[in-house]
Amino acid sequence: MSHSSPKAFLFDLNGTMIDDMSYHAEAWYDIINNDLNGGLTYDQVKVQMYGKNEEVLKRIFGNDRFPQEEMDNLSIEKEKRYQAAYKPKLELIKGLKPFLDKALEHGIPMAIGSAAIPFNIDFVLDNLNIRHYFKAIVSADDVTHSKPDPQTYLDCAEKLQMAPEKCIVFEDAPKGVESAQNAGMQSVVLTTMHEEYEFSQYNNTLFFIKDYTDDKLEKLF
Structure with a gap:
């Protein structure tokens, strides 16, 4: 060029x-398995981690599992966990x-x-x-x-x-x-x-x- x-x-x-993607993966893994009993492996979580947060939840749990307000709350909670873990390493x-x-x-x-x-x-x-x-x-x-x-x-x-x-x-x-x-x-x-x-x-x-x-x-x- x-x-x-x-x-x-x-x-x-x-x-x-x-x-920071490993920190996102850890936060998603925590939410999906410990909060929502999703039963996914870490590698399975990594594959699903693209697009909007609510799209991730829908792909894994189906379109009808969560009302919008709960998806919004889960989205923010996931980001809070990610930020808390990653902030000391942020660069x-x-x-x-x-x-x-x-x-x-x-x-x-x-x-x-x-x-x-x-x-x-x-x-x-x-x-x-x-x-x-x-x-x-x-x-x-x-x-x-x-x-x-x-x-x-x-x-x-x-x-x-x-x-x-x-x-x-x-x-x-x-x-x-x-x-x-x-x-x-x-x-x-x-x-x-x-x-x-x-x-x-x-x-x-x-x-x-x-x-x-x-x-x-x-x-x-």
């Missing part, structure tokens, strides 16, 4: 900007701060497109003081259909007034990469929670990185 071509960077949050993935600074210097607009609720997004942005990097934020509350539906990333592109094909998505999850592919966007994949082979069915991956110190990222500027 040439330096002169306009582009935007769209970031998933959990597992992509912060390496950006290695190299991300300099990468964000460089993108800012190059005038590349950035957005966050996450299936997290605002309660969680605010927890990260405000505790790490990184809100100023992002011109747009699309959360679970802002979309009707969550990943792998393209709406999250298409809404990010629209808010940045950028064509989808000019957007590069940073993701860590197969369903997120599928969402980017469905939106007509290329992806850079972080292998924080998933292995490279788990993304083999997608054709929109530019490359894989472990963190933001990888020299391959220079190609994006």
